[in-house]
Amino acid sequence: QVQLVQSGAEVKKPGASVKVSCKASGYTFTDYGISWVRQAPGQGLEWMGWISVYNGNTNYAQTVQDRVTMTTATSTTTVYMELRSLRSDDTAMYFCVRGGYGGPLDYWGQGTLVTVSS
């Protein structure tokens, strides 16, 4: 069965960086891209960007494009999302999701809570 398992919760200070991992299993890794979606406490969903696992191409949301980098490690079927220059309003649950580039976001990771606090 398709599974996306994310790394654990993080607490960071303003200005720091965080790197969240997402390990995929149960399907052919290179057949699907991975998107990242975040949800601030009590708020709605925000799409952050997408990476093609096949060739590493990325497309980021304008709101984070200057601070985010998504990468992939095919040998370990893992995708990473790094967010730099953290601010308090980056406090959110971060989800990796299979899909992108028009396709449905069909399988979701369990989420990683990132808390930014001084």
Added chain:
Amino acid sequence: QSALTQPASVSGSPGQSITISCTGTSSDVGSYNFVSWYQQHPGKAPKLMIYEVSNRPSGVPDRFSGSKSGNTASLSISGLQAEDEADYYCSSYTSSSTYVFGTGTKVTVL
């Protein structure tokens, strides 16, 4: 990219039918059939309920259906059940090759 517009809340009694609207623009909902709907229970990850406007993934009850007209997509739930109480979000692919989500709708089963 502005969020798609959804009603903040919709309610219905068990067995009734409800419809949630999702209004976008000609740059997203109006241009693509890549509209999806997600159900989210408190503390859980979202779950895909409808994709490509009206398709249901395997395992999603046929009580859930989707449609689209112009810049507005809709999710209908018939035969409302207690377990349908959740937050629902629409999303659309956009002309910038990005995704945009809706503002979210809280469904309450009375």
